[in-house]
Every structure is written in structure tokens, then in C-alpha cells.
Amino acid sequence: MAGSTVDGLVSGLSTSSLISQLMQVERVPQTQLKSKVTAQEKLQSSFQAINTKLAALKTAAEDMTKSTSWQPATATSSSTSVTPTTTAGATTGSVTFDVLSTAKAQVSTVTFASATDPALASGATKVSIAIGTAAAVDVDVTTNTPQGVADAINAKGLDVRASVLTTDQGTVLQLTSTKTGTAAGFEITGLASDPVDLVPAKDAQVRVGDANGAHYTVTSGSNAITGLLAGTTINVTKEETGVTVTVAQDKEAIAGKMQAFVDSVNAVLTEIGTQTSYNASAKTKQPLAGNSTVRQIAQTVLGQVGTGQTDYGSFAQLGIELDRYGKLTFDREEFLKAYEADPAKVQNAMAAEDPSIPPRLDAEGKTLPQTQVSGVMGLAARLKVIASNSTESVTNAVNGSKSLVTDLNKRIEDWDLRLEKRETALRRQFTNLEVSLGKLQQQSTWLAGQISSLPTVSSE
Structure with a gap:
């Protein structure tokens, strides 16, 4: 108002x-x-x-x-263990191949009598990890136990992860690559004993042609294979022979x-x-x-x-x-x-x-x-x-x-x-x-x- x-x-x-x-x-x-x-x-x-x-x-x-x-294009496979996917402009055609191997990530272990055992080699204060062909990286360890080593490795942020397991055989320090393929394989030194490779790093590989005659192979660090058909990625999960992938419009x-x-x-x-x-x-x-x-x-x-x-x-x-x-x-x-x-x-x-x-x-x-x-x-x-x-x-x-x-x-x-x-x-x-x-x-x-x-x- x-x-x-x-x-x-x-x-x-x-x-x-x-x-x-x-x-x-x-x-x-x-x-x-x-x-x-x-x-x-x-x-x-x-x-x-x-x-x-x-x-x-x-x-x-x-x-x-x-x-x-x-x-x-749409892709089909003769095997349930092989899954093809296409991108725009994928080339049409068909290819038959054998899956010789699948890609695996390296898994290595070291066994200790107890969780409080020294995990480092005598007089050592660090471990060194070399991944693939890259230079080794030093990892300082402040607590000399399996868990102390695992914590130090994980804190470094490398493509190797560590964990401590309690098993029937004792305390196990397990080291696992975060990536598959031989290029992601690693070596670690400075531990109280040498690691044992439970699962070696391995590449996926497929072969086109006769093993005893004309053929070629394609290798991949992962289980996603490219290069067999342009614009098509072929994902493999197990070793198998005579798999046919067909890409049609x-x-x-x-x-x-x-x-x-x-x-x-x-x-x-x-x-x-x-x-x-x-x-x-x-x-x-x-x-x-x-x-x-x-x-x-x-x-x-x-x-x-x-x-x-x-x-x-x-x-x-x-x-x-x-x-x-x-x-x-x-x-x-x-x-x-x-x-x-x-x-x-x-x-x-x-x-x-x-x-x-x-x-x-x-x-x-x-x-x-x-x-x-x-x-x-x-x-x-x-x-x-x-x-x-x-x-x-x-x-x-x-x-x-x-x-x-x-x-x-x-x-x-x-x-x-x-x-x-x-x-x-x-x-x-x-x-x-x-x-x-x-x-x-x-x-x-x-x-x-x-x-x-x-x-x-x-x-x-």
C-alpha cells in the first residue's frame, strides 16, 4: 500500500x-x-x-x-568362446583361425613361515621391480614384514599389485600384474627368497592357415585380437581350433x-x-x-x-x-x-x-x-x-x-x-x-x- x-x-x-x-x-x-x-x-x-x-x-x-x-556390419562367430565386435566401416568377410593361447596376467608368490617374518633379503631396505623392458623401479620398505612390503609396493602405484594371504602353507605375499601379456610381465628382487611364478605372463595368439603349411599368426597382449578383419575386434577366452568369424553388412x-x-x-x-x-x-x-x-x-x-x-x-x-x-x-x-x-x-x-x-x-x-x-x-x-x-x-x-x-x-x-x-x-x-x-x-x-x-x- x-x-x-x-x-x-x-x-x-x-x-x-x-x-x-x-x-x-x-x-x-x-x-x-x-x-x-x-x-x-x-x-x-x-x-x-x-x-x-x-x-x-x-x-x-x-x-x-x-x-x-x-x-x-554385424559379426558372428562359430564358437561361444569367441566374441567379435565391429566398428563403423568394418570390412565384410570371413576368417577361420585357431586360438593358440589366451592372454594372462603374471601372478608370483613368496611364502613365509609367519606374518612377522622378515620379508626383505638380509641387509636390504627396498625391493626393485622391473616391468617388461622398462627400467627397474626401487620401492623403499619401512616395515620389514610381508604386509609392510605389500603396502610399500601398492603405495608406489605401479602396474603390479601386492596382497598378503593366509594359506595352509603359511603367509603368502602375492604379486599380480594389473595387465595381461608378456609386455606386462615383471621381475622383483630384494625379497628374502625368489618369487615363484604361479601364472607366467602370456600373450594371446591366433593362427590363420595350416600349422604345417602356409599360415600366419597374430599376437596380442590382451584377449582382444585386432588385425584379422579391419574394423573388427575378436575377443577370445580359451584355446580352440577351427573358429570362424564372419562379418556381413x-x-x-x-x-x-x-x-x-x-x-x-x-x-x-x-x-x-x-x-x-x-x-x-x-x-x-x-x-x-x-x-x-x-x-x-x-x-x-x-x-x-x-x-x-x-x-x-x-x-x-x-x-x-x-x-x-x-x-x-x-x-x-x-x-x-x-x-x-x-x-x-x-x-x-x-x-x-x-x-x-x-x-x-x-x-x-x-x-x-x-x-x-x-x-x-x-x-x-x-x-x-x-x-x-x-x-x-x-x-x-x-x-x-x-x-x-x-x-x-x-x-x-x-x-x-x-x-x-x-x-x-x-x-x-x-x-x-x-x-x-x-x-x-x-x-x-x-x-x-x-x-x-x-x-x-x-x-x-
Whole structure:
């Protein structure tokens, strides 16, 4: 409240109520400004919802323009002990091999009669550990017991870990390499007795070909073998002969990416439809109803699908069509049939770029995103450009709305000061009115007293 008033003590009027009603009228312009702010915030939310879907479309379209997306491979093995995994662009083919050995981490032990026995050689205060071909590292030991040695080794942070075990044979200091393979094998000197290798360090090795004839081997410090098939890692777990790994193109994975692409297009169209809808029966509309920017985006997307590609024709040939509801449909079987018949042609219909469109460069000479499309381009290549352009347009619209809201909020703040002054003035006026009425009432009372005190004039 801007001030206080004497609420109708003289006039009997509800002064506060009158001021409140008058201020409601005064606040109408500010209330209208606040309504505009609310409307703009809803507009921004709608724009941002569409931008989220456009970003997803751009990502899906970019994925379909990458050559690696058209070369996914799936690997199978004839043995459950061998597990192949592929990376993008893996070479298709088949290889049969023998697993001659699996990789193992070295485990060495030293046995002591008790946990308090001296663990170091006579007169020694440290042990030295040499891992692989690296120079030996000295480890100072402050407590000359098996546990003291283990603690000192572990504190050094080497690729050898130590532990003390209580066994039927006595106290055992166990040393274990944290890595497999001969390159991770180690030697330790300075202990009271020489360690015994329970598990020697060992590499994994596979052989391709006849052991008694032409063959080659591949050796690895881990059980993950690479080099037999480009882009494929073969994990082995036991020695075995005659294992066959086959890597074949994964057409279903490509079809799955196509479905994701179509879904992302439909998500944009659906979101635009939602944000621009009008309910005739309820006479309500969404924030972007009638907005030309987003409607143009939908029309552009649908237009690109409907025009097909130069020298290829309708995208219906690869299973993509428009339905009567203005959405895309995807026929997976039709796509697989077309892809199996001519993979390169289908890939071109989706991912082809237009070399005749010159690249855009920024001030530093870096390539900027493409902004033009042509009939030569594949569908995904076009929609990648359109999604990028549309995102920029929508972002500009959001930024324009935010600038307007900033201006509106400044005007609302100005109105706060103006209304505060107006309310103060009204309270002052009504207070002065009550004071003036009070004075008049006092004068009236005095005058009435004076009149009543006059002598009565007799008519006799």
C-alpha cells in the first residue's frame, strides 16, 4: 500500500475501496502489458519446442549423409568362446583361425613361515621391480614384514599389485600384474627368497592357415585380437581350433536408421501442427496459430519429399511416401528390396550432395553450413540443410520475442512507479477530503451551538 488514509471517518465512505477500484482502472494499461509478456513467453515456448524437434531432425539427417552409416556390419562367430565386435566401416568377410593361447596376467608368490617374518633379503631396505623392458623401479620398505612390503609396493602405484594371504602353507605375499601379456610381465628382487611364478605372463595368439603349411599368426597382449578383419575386434577366452568369424553388412541396421530419420521428420511436422492448431468448437488457438514462419517450414519439408530426386525419381522407390495426413510413411520391406538391388543408388538418393553449390566460408576461411538445396541432392542432405536454416529462423524469432519481452518488462516497471505515485496522490486527496469535511462538520456544530444560544423572542 502506497500510504494510509482515514477511511471515511467523517464522510462515511469506504475510502480504501474507492481507491482500490480507481487503481484497478489505472492499472489496465499495465495489465495489458503483462498479458503481452505472458503471450510472448508462450510463443517462445512453442518456438523452442519446434526447435528441439528440428535439432533432432538435423542430427538424424546428418547421420544418413555419413558414408559410415551405409556400411554397418554385424559379426558372428562359430564358437561361444569367441566374441567379435565391429566398428563403423568394418570390412565384410570371413576368417577361420585357431586360438593358440589366451592372454594372462603374471601372478608370483613368496611364502613365509609367519606374518612377522622378515620379508626383505638380509641387509636390504627396498625391493626393485622391473616391468617388461622398462627400467627397474626401487620401492623403499619401512616395515620389514610381508604386509609392510605389500603396502610399500601398492603405495608406489605401479602396474603390479601386492596382497598378503593366509594359506595352509603359511603367509603368502602375492604379486599380480594389473595387465595381461608378456609386455606386462615383471621381475622383483630384494625379497628374502625368489618369487615363484604361479601364472607366467602370456600373450594371446591366433593362427590363420595350416600349422604345417602356409599360415600366419597374430599376437596380442590382451584377449582382444585386432588385425584379422579391419574394423573388427575378436575377443577370445580359451584355446580352440577351427573358429570362424564372419562379418556381413547389416541391412537391418541401415533400415533402422532410415526409420529413425522418417520419425524425426514426422516429429517436426507433428510439433508444428500442434503449435499452430485451432480448435473451432472451443474457439481456442495455440500460440503459433497462423504463424507464417513455422508453416513455411512444414511446407518446405513436405515439398522436398514430394519432388523426388533428379535422375532417381520418386522417393517412393525406397519406401518413403507422403500420406493424406501430411506425414511420411516408411515401408521397410520396400526399402530393403531397393537397397539389395542397388545399394549405391539408394545411398545416393538419400545422401548425395550438390558439388555445383559453392561452399560458404566465414571470415577465417572456415566452411559454414550449407544453406541451399537442389534436386540433385539426396533427401537427407536436403533436410539437413532445411533443418539448419529453419533452426536459425526459429531462433531469430525467439530472440526477437525475447527483445520484445525485455522492452515490455521495462514499460511494466515504469508503470509500477507511475501507479505508486498515482495511488499516493489519491490517498492524499481522500485524506484531505476527510480533513476538510471534518472542519466543515466542526464549523457546522459550532454554528448550530451559536444559533441555539440566541435568546428566544417572545411574540407578546
